[in-house]
Amino acid sequence: MTRNIIAILRGITPQEALPACEALMAAGITKIEVPLNSPEPFDSIRQMQVEFGHAAMIGAGTVLTVADVERLAGIGAQMVVSPDCNIAVIAATKGAGMASYPGCFTPTECFTALAAGADGIKIFPSFLVGTKGIQAMRAVLPAQAQVFAVGGIAAEDFGDWLAAGVDGFGMGTAIYTPGMDAHDIRARAAGIVAAYDMAKEAM
Template sequence: MTRKLVAILRGITPDEALDIGAVLLEAGITMIEVPLNSPKPFDSIGRLAKAYGNDALIGAGTVIDPADVERVRDAGGKLVVSPNCDRDVIARTVALSMVSMPGVFTPTECFAAIGAGAKAIKLFPASLAGPDGLKALKAVLPEAVDVYAVGGASASNFSDWLKAGAAGFGIGTALYKPGDTPDAVAAKAREIVAAYDEAAPDSSGE
């Protein structure tokens, strides 16, 4: 089973993408998103998808326009992550047989996303809801829908979030910041994977 960890590479450039992608995969992180407010994001997505698309789920973050869903698909991406719940973005993603992970915060947004076809949702910003907020949401959400905690989840608190019902996590600046070297990202990725495997030993695929 794949670790449910999404690497959020906000600010990455196309020339960095392959080296950073390589160390992430080596550490055991096999879901990668390039936010669309990064430099030349579709170029980075295309390079990552061509090099690692058979071994990892590659795609875009900060997708707020249905037209960009098709651009992600055309670049070779298969993952569409949004900061918000936009039914048109979700529906277009699902129609193209891609993975939709819309951002939600309230029960209304959660069920709107699910109704539009999302099988995974992103609790964002997770830090404001906290594990207690997630636990309350999980009491009413369909069990089959994975909830990823993004913004506030880290190696130090994976266990708390998993106990509250999180299926996985999106990790941004704790994993990659613009200008980070591959060696620096590799070290952080190993730490995050080790913490995840300790908190969720049945999910590591080991």
């Protein structure tokens, strides 16, 4: 079962990357993002892609420049996530054959991102938009547009966000904080997966 949950491993080190990735996959999460403001992020992404890229979508977050996109393409990354709607970054990402998830906060940014070729929209920070804001945006966005809620989302509220029209979630500190061991990552991830599955079943 493929779940629309992106695990955000902000602050992870290359030494922790493979055990963390394995723990997430064991819990049922196969979309994994290493933000570029983590220590040596390209090394972590490269390791995870080599070891687990056949079974998981491995990529980067906090991607702000075309140069970073090009470097990610060179190490085999599959996904580029950004906090902003940068048309040049989206175009470079798609040109390199990677999935693009730019950050958007307004309907204008959402439509701009989709027109530029984005695979999905990252509503960020979602807690400021709220479920009512998502619902209003969903009324005008294309039905096929994938919408991820990122920022301040609690697992117990998944049902409310799904009902408002989101397709998935980006989860950061709820899954990982720097220094956390693989056992704890798996336990947290398993709890989030269980909440997601329950919310989906209740729809």
